[in-house]
Amino acid sequence: MTTENLLNILKDHQGKTLLFEYLPNLYVAGNYHITEVKHIAVDSVDCGAQADSWNETIIQLWESPSESPTKKHMSAYKALSILKKVERMKAYDLESEVKFEYSNANFHTAQLFVNDYIIQDGHLIFKLAIEKTDCKAKELCGIPETVDATIQASCEPGSGCC
Numbered sequence: 001m002t003t004e005n006l007l008n009i010l011k012d013h014q015g016k017t018l019l020f021e022y023l024p025n026l027y028v029a030g031n032y033h034i035t036e037v038k039h040i041a042v043d044s045v046d047c048g049a050q051a052d053s054w055n056e057t058i059i060q061l062w063e064s065p066s067e068s069p070t071k072k073h074m075s076a077y078k079a080l081s082i083l084k085k086v087e088r089m090k091a092y093d094l095e096s097e098v099k100f101e102y103s104n105a106n107f108h109t110a111q112l113f114v115n116d117y118i119i120q121d122g123h124l125i126f127k128l129a130i131e132k133t134d135c136k137a138k139e140l141c142g143i144p145e146t147v148d149a150t151i152q153a154s155c156e157p158g159s160g161c162c
Helices: 003-012 076-089 149-153
Strands: 017-023 032-045 051-063 097-104 107-120 123-130
Touching: 003 076, 003 097, 017 076, 017 097, 017 107, 032 076, 097 123
Parallel strands: 017 123, 051 097
Antiparallel strands: 032 051, 097 107, 107 123
8 A cells, every 4th residue: 555545545534443453353452652654765686686666654553551451542533643744744755655563562563564444333444464575586586486495495595596
């Protein structure tokens, strides 16, 4: 989901409670805060020596221990107002992919992408997902799209493979 899509969805559903599902049927607790918005410029080289670059918007969610008994989640209106305040300070690349950075006592710190969103019972629910690592140079390295462990194990340094 692009940053522009996220902002538009929040704008269209300002009256709804904002929930984040980080695993199936597991939600960020109601005591969450948006603690940081990162404007990231990625400049990379993959294992096939191909350069690439892109921008990302990373929104950090944090559960406040001192507010743990609360069940009331932030509204889409409040989240949008926070993100608009950030925009006044540092402009977004509206085409950049948005990710949410999150962890809790039972879930490792991860940058989660928005897989989908739904409207349900007065809630705007963003369904987050973990993005698996992948080889971007499969074709260049001669690796089939479906890779089994024996092929991966045969890739040796200097072979041109990942």
